[in-house]
Amino acid sequence: MSVAGRMLEAYPKDLGGVDRQKLQECIEACVECAQACTACADACLSEEMVAELATCIRTNLDCADVCDATARVLSRHTGYDANLTRAVLEACAAACKTCGDECTQHAEMHEHCRVCAESCRRCEAACRELLSSLG
């Protein structure tokens, strides 16, 4: 089991009715996507055609920051607040959608955009799965 999964199991109190499997998948997807977006922004920066990738870099940076914050909020269970969790997941799904769409446009030309787009899609799906399980 992953460290994120083991930490969820070791939480000393109730998780507040959240689906543990979906929560774990969403935390892992956010953490992976944040790293992929940081790396993709930097890879774009090293491309000859960097000027055409300016929007992609900006979108990558936003997505990395929002995914990082989301992973942190989802890793906390004390005093769980469904409203805040929902608003943060909505923002994260929006960031991943925007970044996934942008990276997809460059996926045929740049492998880093292809890998990053996949991560964004996975993270967006995981956010929406968790959102719908929150009821």
Place this chain on the structure above:
Amino acid sequence: MSVAGRMLEAYPKDLGGVDRQKLQECIEACVECAQACTACADACLSEEMVAELATCIRTNLDCADVCDATARVLSRHTGYDANLTRAVLEACAAACKTCGDECTQHAEMHEHCRVCAESCRRCEAACRELLSSLG
């Protein structure tokens, strides 16, 4: 003028129709609130009655993370995306509302919660101001 204001003035392209004054105020409020929440979580941790402040600490940590991400997203103007900005501002207003309410409950007993609650209120208001100016 603040450094945040000077950086907005020095941006080489158009800000995409955003109200510069409201944008600057919101960036500054997010940055201030993130720091206040980080410090308030730590101050709560040092109180004798820390067990009663567990929810306050958690809420502070969430608010710090969401304000940090929001300040970063708002500091970028290249390839501006109103949908993402809106979703992030909604999440930030929600985090500040939750944290401001929680800190207000301890404001009479703990000066750090009183100062932090003020910062949260200011940041929530700045997010809502900017949101409504986005149309």
Place this chain on the structure above:
Amino acid sequence: MSVAGRMLEAYPKDLGGVDRQKLQECIEACVECAQACTACADACLSEEMVAELATCIRTNLDCADVCDATARVLSRHTGYDANLTRAVLEACAAACKTCGDECTQHAEMHEHCRVCAESCRRCEAACRELLSSLG
């Protein structure tokens, strides 16, 4: 291969003489440790004996922040600067050492501290491995 590994492979330029395997392991260890420390701080916050865990929570929060920043710096290769990489890795190894030592003291009593201590040890080792490979 992990997403972090695929992103390293997809980087369009030279990695500047860094050992790719050690770099990948260090990025992955930082990302994992940041999440574990965020979760451990929150789990400690939910324990009855939270007052005795105040230093552990603080150390967890520091370690999460330093590991996050380190993962980001290591995920960028454009304009590689060995001096900065070294200073950041030293800070990260120090944060992981402090947090690993602190969590180890509570490892018999709290499973989350045991899992987190393991993550800190792995991350400290990965930072030192990468540091020594930088020559």
Place this chain on the structure above:
Amino acid sequence: MSVAGRMLEAYPKDLGGVDRQKLQECIEACVECAQACTACADACLSEEMVAELATCIRTNLDCADVCDATARVLSRHTGYDANLTRAVLEACAAACKTCGDECTQHAEMHEHCRVCAESCRRCEAACRELLSSLG
């Protein structure tokens, strides 16, 4: 007095022998520099000559991340650990030095680099001041 200053005053325990004025200045300089670097990276991204600014953007992003983490570590006083504080301040001074030097090279051409270089210099100086006061 700034919010950072008020939060330091409201801390319920001893600050562990740290010079409060230097600590406040360093927190404020880190927070300001993180925002300036995030904005400068984005402004560089919008310049026609973005390809020539790739190293500057990367350095800005690193400096923002390290300053953010440093501001957070310095905002916590519970269970103060001088070794960790020192290592983090060294990394932050290194990041600010690198970024200040890089931005200075573009300061005549780009106002955002000029403002950002000033912020980096201030933050580097504040880190070194605090470091030397730690003895």
